Amino acid sequence: MKIVAVGGGKGGTGKTAIAVSIAKMFAIKRKILLVDLDVDNPCTYTLLSSKPEIIKEIYAFKPKILEDKCKLCGKCVEYCPVHALVLIPSKKILFIKTLCESCGNCMIVCPEGAIKEDKAVIGWIKEDKMDNLHLIVGEAKPGERKTDEVMTETIEYVEKIAENYELLIFDVPPGTGRGIYDAFKLADLVVTVTEPTMLGFHDLKKLYSLIRSMNKKSIAIINKYGLKGGVQDEQEEFLRNNRVQYEKIPYDEYMVKAYVSGETVVEAYPDSPSARSIKKIVKNLEKIMFRSA
Amino acid sequence: MNTEIVVASGKGGTGKTFISSNFSYFLNKKGFNVLAVDADVEAPDLILALGDVKEILYEENFEGQVIDIDYSKCLRCGACVETCRFNALSMSDEGPVVDYNFCEGFGTCALVCPVQAIYLKPAKRGRIFAAISNTGIPVVTGDLDIGEKNSGLLVYRIRELAKEYSFKFNARLIVIDAAPGIGCPVISSLVGARLLVIVVEPTPQSLKGAMRLKELADKLNIQSLAVINKYNLNPSFTRTIVDALNVEILGKIGYDDKVVESYTLMKPILETYPESKISSNLETIFKRILERLSL
Amino acid sequence: MVTSMGWSGRGYGRGRGGMWGYQAPMPQIPPPPSGSIRIVAPVDFSNGLNSPISMRTGRAPYIAVVDVSGGKIVNVNIVQNAAAMAPRGAGVQLGQWILNIGASIVIAVSLGPNIDMVLRQVGVRVELVPPGTILGDALAKLGFVK
Secondary structure, three states, X not given: OEEEEEEEOOOOOOHHHHHHHHHXXXXXXXXXXXXXXXXXOOOHHHHXXXXXXXXXXXXXXXXXXXXXXXXXXXXXXXXXXXXXXXXXXXXXXXXXXXXXXXXXXXXXXXXXXXXXXXXXXXXXXXXXXXXOEEEEEEEEOOOOOOHHHHHHHHHHHHHHXXXXXOEEEEEOOOOOOHHHHHHHHHOOEEEEEEOOOHHHHHHHHHHHHHHHHHOOOEEEEEEEEOOOOOOHHHHHHHHHHXXXXXXXXXXXXXXXXXXXXXXXXXXXXXXXXXXXXXXXHHHHHHHHHHOOO | OOXXXXXXXXXXXXXXXXXHHHHHHHHHHOOOOEEEEEOOOOOOOHHHHOOOEEEEEEEEEEEEEEEEEOOOOOOOOOHHHHHOOOOOEEXXXXXXXXXXOOOOOOOHHHHHOOOOOXXXXXXXXXXXXXXXXXXXXXEEEEEEOOOOOOOHHHHHHHHHHHHHHHHHOOOOEEEEEOOOOOOHHHHHHHOOOOXXXXXXXXXXXXXXXXXXXXXXXXXXXXXXXXXXXXXXXXXXXXXXXXXXXXXXXXXXXXXXXXXXXXXXXXXXXXXXOOOOHHHHHHHXXXXXXXXXXXX | OOOOOOOOOOOOOOOOOOOOOOOOOOOOOOOOOOOOEEEEEEEOOOEOEOOEEOXXXXXXXXXXXXXXXXXXXXXXXXXXXXXXXXXXXXXXXXXXXXXXXXXXXXXXXXXXXXHHHHHHHOOOEEEEOOOOOEHHHHHHHOOOOO
């Protein structure tokens, strides 16, 4: 069983469309698990016309104040680094759930043992099975700040079922936080998707700092290659200097059309230059992952 | 007294920076001294959309805190490793090792260390800076180190720096490109602003985010207006938005190659394609904003 | 910042002197003199009763604390707002301090969601005023001062 993580710096580079395209193409012959880790705004399923259902809830530690034991000493308030606890004089301790970072300080410092470990739902794991292609989606509760936790739990769940599949593909959101690190850590190969804009380049460099520090094998895809005024030359030089193999997907009108109609370009316009590049990339990935033609 | 206009979206990728950069450019061309602020520090592209940095005027580090271990006291008992809920500590032959990619500096480990070998210390999390962009518009923004996240405090520091520079540049108008979503950094972007411009795209998530933004603005007594971006992606849902969102819609902008091109060239579309339909729609929208502000 | 058995009008709200870590604590000030009511307002700079009430509350640069008795001002104290530098929960930190110092009224331009919730817990009266209002004028207009 092989694992690929598809990551990209900024949003909008086309990473998800590419991850879904890769998944669909591999699923023609192999059992594939596609994992959507964009927990703030998962959208793999929209490109798959899928309606995943909740199979598990994800929790984070939250303190529970036992009012009969609490002596209103205020130690928990003092040691909460994010001010999620307030001492209402002579009345009670107020807990502000939305600020809580689940660090556990309050539980440790309470001299009366009046704080117990409780939990709150911070997200869900959803699933849909479509023939050879199975989809797992990690989704955070709207406004939830502990998105890394939601990602990490989704990854842990997926690890347990991974051996049933030939290939696991993580669709990793932009950023460089904890959840992304955990996905990359497991991956045999990291596929980075970028676009030839300055922000895309800025994020690509940041991402490669992380990838290098983790010593991960990777290939890069420059999507929307050929954008007028784009910095693809600088990006190619950067990738060459870092000895990263890269592929290009040309910017064509078909990609835009497919995006507007909510489909992947390989389905909507299979003979377009962009679709053909994606197919070539999948063939290459097949070689890298499975050492076959 | 300066006027702050916040451009926010409740969901990322809708085109906030596109609107705020072109709005800043428009105001500048109209003769207003404007200062642009990028509160979306995880994706600091406002200055890129305004032609990239011409000259950096000021720079300072933004700090948070992390833990460190006094190994001379450490018993290698492992209590800290077990306690950390962020997996930032692991045990090695030399003792506990801190992974600074994950240490949040909450100090839970310090609380359980039996010999008080763990202490808190300041750490750089990013930087904030003021610069002149190549379009001539001053921009205040920041940049985060790997693994770091935006926060209410960082946005606050950026806005403080912006106020300082607004005096230096005699800028009466400040355009703030807010962070995406509706969390702390967005609240920090909004508090005290004069006007909120919500950028919404025709998807259900974007509409939901826009409605929650409006709720937030109402609570803070800030006037809201909306712009529908990329409306051609789903014209029928665009109509749904007009009905569902209880905010005055200033206008609609289509998704088009020219937008992507301008963005790549790092120039506002008002500069690259001033005669285009998109540019004329933008100008109509921006003129309306000025009317609502009585300017 | 907080140690003894909640607020009961005695003591200065003694604390360990610091928030956990590197954050500066809110300043300590004596409780309101007996017979007076304590009014708090976030202000943009320190100029006594001529201070302008800030558009921000949780992260306002200064906080004005005014003790009033029988329509007359007994005390005016303007302190730096340490909560402005809180990485998160600035409004909560300020709200906690407002409760600790025994204020019963807050005059502000707007309140963020967190500080609003905290103040509601003890029924602190909140008076909202238009931006730019000067502290002294607000006190007079609201009838706290004759």
